[in-house]
Amino acid sequence: MKRMKAAVLYGREEVRVEEVAVPPIEKGDVLVRVRAALTCGTDVKVFRRGYHAKMIVPPALFGHELAGDIVKVGSHVESFRVGQRIVAANSAPCLNCFYCRKGLENLCEDLLFNNGAYAEYIRIPARIVQRNMYEIPPHLSYQDAALIEPLACVLKGLEETNVRPGDHVVVIGQGPIGLMFVRLAKVYGARVIALGRRQSQLDRAIRMGAHDALLNTDPETVVRDVKSLTGGYGADAVIEAVGNPETWELAVRLLRRGGTAQFFGGCPSDTRITLETQLLHYSEIKCIASFHHTPAYIRKALDVVSRGDISARDFVNREEPLANLLDVLRHLMSHNGHMKTAIIP
Numbered sequence: 001m002k003r004m005k006a007a008v009l010y011g012r013e014e015v016r017v018e019e020v021a022v023p024p025i026e027k028g029d030v031l032v033r034v035r036a037a038l039t040c041g042t043d044v045k046v047f048r049r050g051y052h053a054k055m056i057v058p059p060a061l062f063g064h065e066l067a068g069d070i071v072k073v074g075s076h077v078e079s080f081r082v083g084q085r086i087v088a089a090n091s092a093p094c095l096n097c098f099y100c101r102k103g104l105e106n107l108c109e110d111l112l113f114n115n116g117a118y119a120e121y122i123r124i125p126a127r128i129v130q131r132n133m134y135e136i137p138p139h140l141s142y143q144d145a146a147l148i149e150p151l152a153c154v155l156k157g158l159e160e161t162n163v164r165p166g167d168h169v170v171v172i173g174q175g176p177i178g179l180m181f182v183r184l185a186k187v188y189g190a191r192v193i194a195l196g197r198r199q200s201q202l203d204r205a206i207r208m209g210a211h212d213a214l215l216n217t218d219p220e221t222v223v224r225d226v227k228s229l230t231g232g233y234g235a236d237a238v239i240e241a242v243g244n245p246e247t248w249e250l251a252v253r254l255l256r257r258g259g260t261a262q263f264f265g266g267c268p269s270d271t272r273i274t275l276e277t278q279l280l281h282y283s284e285i286k287c288i289a290s291f292h293h294t295p296a297y298i299r300k301a302l303d304v305v306s307r308g309d310i311s312a313r314d315f316v317n318r319e320e321p322l323a324n325l326l327d328v329l330r331h332l333m334s335h336n337g338h339m340k341t342a343i344i345p
Helices: 041-049 126-131 142-146 148-160 176-187 199-208 219-229 245-253 277-282 295-307 322-334
Strands: 003-011 014-021 030-038 065-073 085-088 121-124 133-135 168-172 191-196 212-215 235-240 255-263 286-289 316-321 340-344
Touching: 003 322, 014 322, 030 085, 030 142, 041 322, 065 121, 065 142, 085 121, 085 142, 126 133, 133 295, 142 148, 142 295, 148 176, 148 255, 148 295, 168 176, 168 245, 176 191, 176 199, 176 235, 191 199, 191 219, 199 212, 212 219, 219 245, 235 245, 245 255, 316 322, 322 340
Parallel strands: 168 191, 168 235, 191 212, 235 255, 255 286, 316 340
Antiparallel strands: 003 014, 030 065, 030 121, 030 340, 065 085, 085 133
16 A cells, blocks of 8 residues: 555646555554545635645645545554544644634634545544544444535534524525535524525525525615515525625625624635625624634534434535546536535545
8 A cells, every 4th residue: 555546736727636655644643545525615716726825735635525444543543543434624723822722723823734635545644633533423424424524614604603593594605505504504493595596506405494595686686585585674694605795795785783794705815895884883784704613613513414414415416436536626617506526536
């Protein structure tokens, strides 16, 4: 076991599946045979742009949502053993910096990221082994387990929005992340209004638990329709899961007085939005944003999946071998909002 097949990111829209060395492990690391790696909107963005300033700089092994089997453990690893089915998050905080001490572990100044899920094997570094890797419960599939990384991000965003039972929640964007918000908001007891660009997206949102679904046509029509569905007031919370300055601005207009806008979708660099200051002030509008996840939310996401509130069959609609990864990424790039693909190395 000296060589393996792995996807290597070289730059903009340039990913090659190559034979590379199996990564060596150090005393606190583990080596995992990847059983399932899920595609992600972030991976598609990285593929399109050729890099991610925080997560990955080419040339580099690629992919970050995975589950698999431990095949080797370092000499200092005590909590895991060869043969265990595990799911590992793609990051771990230092716990010592300014932000970690304030409980903002997702903003850690030394946040350790790990990539390389699109491969036969992946090295899980010691810090992630210690703080953000978990055994998969026996009743869960590898694909179910691999879902917990994006789900943890969604859980964090939803809980920080303070969604309560009975709230009207608008979710803008019906890709996999938006649909996770729809399902979780439903689980939390909210009445969900899904807003999307295509009828096929809205049909999926209804299946996920949305009470109402609206085509995102022109802003004036959407504002009118949302107010009509909420007794004339507007939504208690609006979650923007697109990453577009125009829909960030729309999110604020869909709120009732005292409502909360969750700017979850990351917009392109150097973009700006314009908000009406009088509306924000006199209607006490709260604008928040959520980035990434923490170990606590990874654990919580695993519990959510273990209970069956969310499963891979809701979000993964095809399987492909590692050799087809480039075609899969190109397809996802040209079909915005498409569901996840499970890459099986």
